[in-house]
Amino acid sequence: MDKKRKKSRLIVSPNAWARYEEENVVKGTQNEYHSEEDSSYWDDSSVIEDGMVLSHGQIRERPKKAIKWDPDFSYVGMLEDVKKVERPKRVPKLWARQSPPILKREHIPYEWNWSEADDDLDPEDYDAQIERCHERIHDGILPVIFEHRLAEVTERKQERDEILAKYPGKSLHVAYRLDMLHQCLEYIKTNPDEDAQYKQRKNVKALIKTYKSGSLEWNPRLVTYWSHGKQLCQPRPFDWDEFFYINKKHEGWEGFWVEGYLCDFLGSFISG
Numbered sequence: 001m002d003k004k005r006k007k008s009r010l011i012v013s014p015n016a017w018a019r020y021e022e023e024n025v026v027k028g029t030q031n032e033y034h035s036e037e038d039s040s041y042w043d044d045s046s047v048i049e050d051g052m053v054l055s056h057g058q059i060r061e062r063p064k065k066a067i068k069w070d071p072d073f074s075y076v077g078m079l080e081d082v083k084k085v086e087r088p089k090r091v092p093k094l095w096a097r098q099s100p101p102i103l104k105r106e107h108i109p110y111e112w113n114w115s116e117a118d119d120d121l122d123p124e125d126y127d128a129q130i131e132r133c134h135e136r137i138h139d140g141i142l143p144v145i146f147e148h149r150l151a152e153v154t155e156r157k158q159e160r161d162e163i164l165a166k167y168p169g170k171s172l173h174v175a176y177r178l179d180m181l182h183q184c185l186e187y188i189k190t191n192p193d194e195d196a197q198y199k200q201r202k203n204v205k206a207l208i209k210t211y212k213s214g215s216l217e218w219n220p221r222l223v224t225y226w227s228h229g230k231q232l233c234q235p236r237p238f239d240w241d242e243f244f245y246i247n248k249k250h251e252g253w254e255g256f257w258v259e260g261y262l263c264d265f266l267g268s269f270i271s272g
Helices: 014-021 126-139 143-166 172-190 192-198 201-213 240-249
Strands: 059-061 223-227 256-260
Touching (some): 172 201, 201 256
């Protein structure tokens, strides 16, 4: 192996590897690809070259399959919507207001079937959560729990409202993403050495501009690929083999970015 050949590095979470392994990944060993003397190849990062290498030295050979690369085709609206979570019905209220309040769990009558969980509510419906907290405090059953919950939910609602106010007219997902991208840009500005290595400044600036213009939305289960500030495709489902293809085609060892729903569990792809 030519040691001067550039190596693509990708920061990947364990969940991502588990997901990739489900797609019939073939396991190999270090000696199948590199000699043990080539210590310069091995480091703490996950290295992607002809194979996929974990930090502990185990290679995942990527499958070979034909790639259908149609960058101008948008898959927005082509996939089934993510199914909403089926929430349980609220437990019937079999208790009256307690005065004085019940402060210990063991003092709650078993036949009430009382629970502090409010699973019938959407965790992100802050108005409903706040209303329920006030009701629970009024009930006088372990009110301290719901006073703490009320404070937490109120803080999250305030944070959400502040972010939405910063980006009027944007959806909640886009507003949060814009806020995170602005934080990324500030980090890049204050860390010039990393910027010189990974060359992500143009990508971050381009993403901010594209989200603000409305040309790009946050689409569940879809991603876009970027290279040195240029959008390489319309939103499309993520595919590992497709990723390797486009990453190699655009010399993805620097200035390469995958934007989309994967950010929720992978974080942004960073190559260098």
